[in-house]
Amino acid sequence: MITVDEALSQLFALAQAMPSETVPLRDARGRVMLSDAVARRSQPPFAASAMDGYGVTAGAAVPGARLEVIGEAAAGHSFDGPVGAGQAVRIFTGAPVPDGVGHVVLQEDCTRDGPHVTITGTPGDNTNIRPAGGDFSVGDRLSAPRRLTPADMALLASMNIAHVPVARRPVVALISTGDELVMPGEEPGPDQIIASNTFGLLGLIQEVGAEPRLLPIARDTDASLHMALELAQGADVVVTIGGASVGDHDIVARVAEETGMQRAFYKIAMRPGKPLMAGRIGDALMLGLPGNPVSAMVCGHLFLLPVLRAMTGLPAAPAPRVQAVLATDVAANGPREHYMRAKLVDGTVTPFDRQDSSLLSILSDANGLLVRPIDDGARQAGETVDVVPLF
Numbered sequence: 001m002i003t004v005d006e007a008l009s010q011l012f013a014l015a016q017a018m019p020s021e022t023v024p025l026r027d028a029r030g031r032v033m034l035s036d037a038v039a040r041r042s043q044p045p046f047a048a049s050a051m052d053g054y055g056v057t058a059g060a061a062v063p064g065a066r067l068e069v070i071g072e073a074a075a076g077h078s079f080d081g082p083v084g085a086g087q088a089v090r091i092f093t094g095a096p097v098p099d100g101v102g103h104v105v106l107q108e109d110c111t112r113d114g115p116h117v118t119i120t121g122t123p124g125d126n127t128n129i130r131p132a133g134g135d136f137s138v139g140d141r142l143s144a145p146r147r148l149t150p151a152d153m154a155l156l157a158s159m160n161i162a163h164v165p166v167a168r169r170p171v172v173a174l175i176s177t178g179d180e181l182v183m184p185g186e187e188p189g190p191d192q193i194i195a196s197n198t199f200g201l202l203g204l205i206q207e208v209g210a211e212p213r214l215l216p217i218a219r220d221t222d223a224s225l226h227m228a229l230e231l232a233q234g235a236d237v238v239v240t241i242g243g244a245s246v247g248d249h250d251i252v253a254r255v256a257e258e259t260g261m262q263r264a265f266y267k268i269a270m271r272p273g274k275p276l277m278a279g280r281i282g283d284a285l286m287l288g289l290p291g292n293p294v295s296a297m298v299c300g301h302l303f304l305l306p307v308l309r310a311m312t313g314l315p316a317a318p319a320p321r322v323q324a325v326l327a328t329d330v331a332a333n334g335p336r337e338h339y340m341r342a343k344l345v346d347g348t349v350t351p352f353d354r355q356d357s358s359l360l361s362i363l364s365d366a367n368g369l370l371v372r373p374i375d376d377g378a379r380q381a382g383e384t385v386d387v388v389p390l391f
């Protein structure tokens with residue numbers, strides 16, 4: 001058995017980088033931008049008013065000043081002439097600030113009478129003027145690689161970038177295996193259960209912006225699994241679920257190898273998730289996940305997602321961890337790294353009492369995996385531990 005870290009390094013070495021494609025900004029949410037975006041303009045492109053009010057010279061922003069209103073500036077409608085001593089311009093939020101204006105006095109601090117305005121309040125030190133380029137300037141960069149957030153999309157739009165070079169979404173073929181499985185909505189026989197892992201993994205794959213391809217459930221026969229693997233051709237990653245262990249019906253490793261899979265490793269010193277296998281099958285990376293529902297999902301978080309991120313150009317890094325304070329004592333750990341389903345609240349982590357790898361209700365309740373290193377001693381409440389946050 002190899003360690004989780006060793007397995008992850010091998011997976012990163014096996015993972016192929018996705019080619020770049022250009023997408024319209026409207027389709028860029030969640031995609032990984034592959035090269036720096038360079039601002040094509042400054043924002044704001046001109047000194048802009050931050051408030052509705054009156055633009056006056058710097059010296060005129062004093063209580064009692066009475067000024068002649070010589071024009072109006074609104075967003076999209078600038079006032080061209082300069083503004084001098086004794087003059088004011090009616091101005092609105094977002095309008096270019098005319099030459100000569102050093103202060104925008106809030107209209108709440110002004111009283112208008114016909115062609116004049118009197119400052120009746122106290123303007124204060126804030127000029128209410130946003131300097132040109134105060135947000136960003138031409139040539140400023142949004143650095144790549146990065147997974148584009150809604151805020152990034154707004155920033156790119158503001159930089160006048162309409163198309164973005166992004167990594168192609170990795171296509172992930174998902175093959176559940178087992179005679180006992182039926183799809184949700186179907187009528188299971190008395191000895192059957194619903195293929196749940198498929199949907200948990202589908203969600204994880206979607207979460208990182210990859211493209212799941214749900215294949216029919218493969219039955220526990222060579223022919224059925226061969227057919228499923230054939231249908232997976234063209235995918236960038238082939239994920240099988242179940243049939244990875246040592247039972248008579250656990251045929252995935254053998255059949256995949258007959259199909260040309262070159263195995264990189266099999267079995268990890270971890271709990272849950274021990275019978276994980278990986279290799280290459282044709283041009284694709286193959287990940288054979290254990291069938292126990294929680295094992296499959298934990299392997300999804302710890303291996304599949306980091307690999308998909310790396311394939312799209314993000315740094316090859318393990319699942320992010322945070323530190324938390326143990327709420328309860330935990331017993332010494334054994335020779336496998338243990339990822340305990342746990343609840344993380346305000347920096348304090350509590351493992352669930354029941355840790356069986358079949359318990360999806362517990363996994364659904366959990367929002368973190370408490371990491372117990374190999375042969376870690378007993379730990380007391382109050383000690384600091386690592387937690388992999390779940391989503």
Ligand SMILES: Nc1nc2c(c(=O)[nH]1)N[C@H]1C(S)=C(S)[C@@H](COP(=O)(O)OP(=O)(O)OC[C@H]3O[C@@H](n4cnc5c(N)ncnc54)[C@H](O)[C@@H]3O)O[C@H]1N2
Pocket residue numbers: 176177178180181193194195196197198241242243244245246247250272273274275289290291292293295357
């Ligand atoms: N003698 C041994 N038995 C087992 C070992 C071992 O080392 N020696 N390892 C155990 C561990 S750990 C795990 S994990 C499981 C993994 O086994 P498989 O990958 O072969 O999975 P299956 O046997 O096919 O299924 C296990 C369990 O999960 C259910 N399952 C499978 N696929 C799905 C799915 N898509 N959705 C929902 N549930 C699924 C399946 O019905 C079984 O109940 O092996 C242990 N055994």
Ligand code: MOO
Pocket residue numbers: 270271272273274275290292295296357
């Ligand atoms: O490793 Mo199994 O995944 O412990 O249930």
